[in-house]
Amino acid sequence: MSHHCDTIVIRCMDFRLRKAFDAWADEQYGDYDGVGMAGGARALIDTDPATRATALKQFQISVELHTPGRAVLTVHQDCGAAGGSAAFGKDAARERKACETDLHAADQVLRKHFPSLTTVLVIQTLDGTVTVVS
Numbered sequence: 001m002s003h004h005c006d007t008i009v010i011r012c013m014d015f016r017l018r019k020a021f022d023a024w025a026d027e028q029y030g031d032y033d034g035v036g037m038a039g040g041a042r043a044l045i046d047t048d049p050a051t052r053a054t055a056l057k058q059f060q061i062s063v064e065l066h067t068p069g070r071a072v073l074t075v076h077q078d079c080g081a082a083g084g085s086a087a088f089g090k091d092a093a094r095e096r097k098a099c100e101t102d103l104h105a106a107d108q109v110l111r112k113h114f115p116s117l118t119t120v121l122v123i124q125t126l127d128g129t130v131t132v133v134s
Contacts, residue, residue: 008070009025017124068117076125
């Protein structure tokens with residue numbers, strides 16, 4: 001194709017996060033391919049094979065059409081796809097650890113299928129804070 005973007009972003013479809021996340025992503029990456037799925041990056045590790053396949057298909061289409069070199073994988077606090085904050089007994093540290101674990105697992109899946117993509121792992125809180133994790 002004759003058009004290119006450097007980045008593909010997968011984020012949760014949750015409306016509570018969209019404005020703050022989009023402002024952050026626009027500032028960091030400019031034009032990017034955006035994928036919105038329940039759970040964001042967790043879709044790559046979902047127990048439902050169809051969900052995983054749908055998420056991977058979005059990356060495949062982006063790579064084929066727009067040749068990005070970077071993927072931004074995101075999850076967020078109080079995500080219903082992970083049971084919400086209540087699933088962690090409202091323990092913020094436990095929830096954060098689970099977010100990081102899920103991001104790293106999603107990263108491994110993505111790298112297996114698209115080894116040429118570099119990845120950025122991101123957690124967003126409900127107050128709009130976006131944090132890159134390693």
